[in-house]
Every structure is written in structure tokens, then in C-alpha cells.
Amino acid sequence: MSPSPRDPVIAGLGITELGKVYGPTAADFAAQAVRRAAADAGLALADIDGLLVSSGTTNGVRLDLQRDLELTDLRLLSEMQSYGSTAGAMVQLASMAVQAGMADVVACVWADNPLRPGRSAGAAYGAGARPQAGWPGLLTASGVVGANHLYALAARRHMETYGTTSEQFGAIAIAQRAWAAMNPLAQLREPITLDDYLASRWIAEPFRLLDCCLVSNGGIAVIVTSADRAADLAQPPVHVLGWAQSHPGHSGRRDDDFGLVTGAAQAGPAALSMAGVGLADIGVVELYDCYTFTVLVTLEDYGFCPKGEGGRFVESGILGPGGDLALNTGGGELSAYYMWGMTPLSEAVIQARGQGGQRQVAEHELVLVSGNGGILDHHSTLVLGGRR
């Protein structure tokens, strides 16, 4: 596919302070992230003519962010929500708007502030009224509460079907923590061993604490513009070469493949095909990692290894700095920060630009980015390029 001046490019990245940051609301974080992204790109806020916003658990990032940023004459403005797949979905919509000439400079932003002083992370994510009526109330009353329980059920199914083990989940946690040690943005940087992993407390078997992502306050924004426009801006352009989404739906009955196959199996190949590249061309992989298990099943579904062999694959020594697969090179949501889909996307942009510092991967021309939302319900894939 020959290059065009309107090819979409990520030209700006804005990251607020992340983690146990108290005071700013989600909207405050979102505005700050967009300001930082514009400054990063060498753009004025007034240059922004498209705004896509997405919220986390506090549902705090809304259309009125336009007003907070005093943006006028927007040609694209929407709230989007497909949970962890939304960061990718926002970049996709922004890319298509730029390609079509509908907008020139589109900011895509996500922010959340679930953490409050004196309240545990677990309580933060369980906070808010649990449904006690109707069908949602039935699940709660039955004791099935929240993502930890539902993903644990998915992971156990994978373990019993394919023989995947806890130690194999642990290999993912250990490798990502080793990358996080080199990431100044990461919340958790102390290396961990298999013993540390196995000793961490149960959340919902088979998940231990170290199988589960962090919780963070903060916000991240990216700015998508045309290749032509990006050529004059401050950062190395990150081309958006391919993209796809998959929302397979679950039948919820006999033959449902919940826990075994995800939408990544459809969206990965589709995005690679759009980009005109193969898996072997990918140098860096940033996968949504709400749980260690999510990484494992996504690796299988993307085709890095056959279905069911994700466990053997991740414990083979291929992960971690120095391994052959540069995966979640900032530590991911497990060790760096939990900004939903902005976590893998932000690290992907940093790597694609060659700005990873101590953790920079040498082969960063093509970066694969996943997003996963709901309970393995919503999937997005992006293929990003350091150059066309």
C-alpha cells in the first residue's frame, strides 16, 4: 500500500502522574493528559479538532471535557466505551477520521481515579453499589462478584482443558516485573521470583495477587494526525498501519469457548493483514494484561504459539529482557500502571519512537498492541510502525 499524506500517525503522547495520586478527578487527569499530549507533539491545544474520550470505573471523562479544554470547532467528538479495548478503538476511529479528511488532529484520552486515601485497591475496584436486584443482582447474590471471579473461572477452564499451570502464569508475572524494573513510570519495580509468585496471597483461585493487575489513578492521551502534519511536529511519527476489533459474543451454553479462545483470534490476523505484515515481522508486543492469563490466551490467539500451548511457550525463557519475545516491555498493567488499554498503547508508542531508554527494544519498527474489555468480551488490535 503506497504511502499517502493522510496516513494516520500518533504524533503526541501525554501521561499524567500515575498511581496513588489523590486530589484530581478523572476529568482533571484527562484534561492534563491531553495538554501534555499536545505539548509532547509540539501542538497548541487550539490545533485539536477532534476529541474522543473514554472513562474507567468512575465514568468521569465525558463530552464536557471539550469545555474543560476550551476546544472550539471540533469536527469529531464522542464518548466511547468498550472497556479495555477502547484505547485501541479510539485510535482506530481517529485514524479513519484523519484518513477521510474529517478531522486533522484528534486527541484520544482515558482517565480514572478509583483510588482514595485509606481505601485498599481491592475495595477501590469493588466500590460502588453492587447490584442487588434483577439478573445482575442474581450473580452478586450467588457470590460471583466482579472481574476477578469471572476471569478466574476462565483461567481454570484453560488449565483443565490444556494443562496450563500456575507456574506458567507466574512466568508472565516475573518477566513483566523484570521489564518494569527498567521503567521509571512503573509503580512496582522490585524483581520477583517464582517463590514470591507462589507465596502471594490468593485472590480467587487460580489467581494469586501477582496474577492480577494494579490499580492506578491518572490519565493518558494520544494525538492522532496525518503523516503530512506529523512530519512538522516534535516527535518521531508512529504510523497506525493496521487495526481491527472483535466482539465474538458468548453463547453461554454448551460449546461456548469462554476461557479458551478470545476475539484476538479474529482481530489479530485482520489487523496484521491490513498492515500487510506477518507475525514474524513484529518486533515488540504490548498485550492487555488485566491478568497473567489474559496475556497467555492472547499469545495463543495471535498465533505466537498453537492453541493450548501458551503455558509451555511463556515458561520457555522467551519472555523478559534478553528473551526473544519483547512482551509488555514497560511491565504492563501487572507491574507498571493500570490505565486500561492506554497501558499497552502508551508503551507501544514509547518503544516505536525509540524512547524506551534502558528498556528500549532494538527491533522496534513494528509493534503489536492488544486491548481487551469486559470479561474477554471486547478485543482491539493495532499494528504500529516506527516508519512506513
Next chain:
Amino acid sequence: MSVGPLARDERTAEFLDGAAAGKFLLRRCDVCQAISAPHVRQCGQCGSTELSWQPAAGGATVVSWAVAHARSAPDGTIATSTLVIAQLDEGPWWWSKLVDAAPDAVASGTRLRVDFERADEESEYVPVFRLAAG
């Protein structure tokens, strides 16, 4: 008390009437006879919205299981509960708690039967699972 409080709404009223009578009500399509889960709005097979209620036989098989650990305030003791995805013999899946069974008594394929419990007299009956006898 294994289950939490539950209030009915318009959409769950008939199902919960069944639960109170000890029946797990499923949906049967009037057009193609396929059986769907109780909460569906249209037949999972043919899409028809003409659905009737049919009681499940009560047998199920474990599809997956997990053991939730919860710190109970204020003494900090850890309470565990075994959760299952169970495939009812008629086909639909249901997510609930396994009661009166050790966590290591269950694996994929274990046979279960449906039962009903309620948090208190003001609350609705909630389906739970027990190990099938024998």
C-alpha cells in the same frame, strides 16, 4: 447463609417464582423448541421472541470452578467460597456458588444438582449448586 440478598424486578419475577417453588426455569422456544437460559430475550437458536418457561431437570456438569477468597471485616479472617460455571443438562450455562462441598471435590466434569437458598425471609431464593449424590 450462603447467598446474598436479592430483590426481584419485572424481568426476573417469573424465574424467581420458580426458584421459590424449587424449580430452575429455563426458556423453551415456541417456534423451534430450543432451550435457552432464563434471562434471554430471544431464542438462542432461531431468534424468536416467543418463549415459554420450562423447568430444568436439575442436573448439571461443572464447566469451570474458582475459589474466591474474601477478607471478612473486622477480624480479618479469610472466607472462601467455591464458584462454578455449570452446564445444565439442557445446555444453558449458569454461574453460582457450590455449597456444602470442599473446594477440592470439584473439577471440570463433576456432576451437580441445582438447589435454592435465600439470605433471609425478605430476600428471594437464589439458585446454587450441590454435588450430585452418587
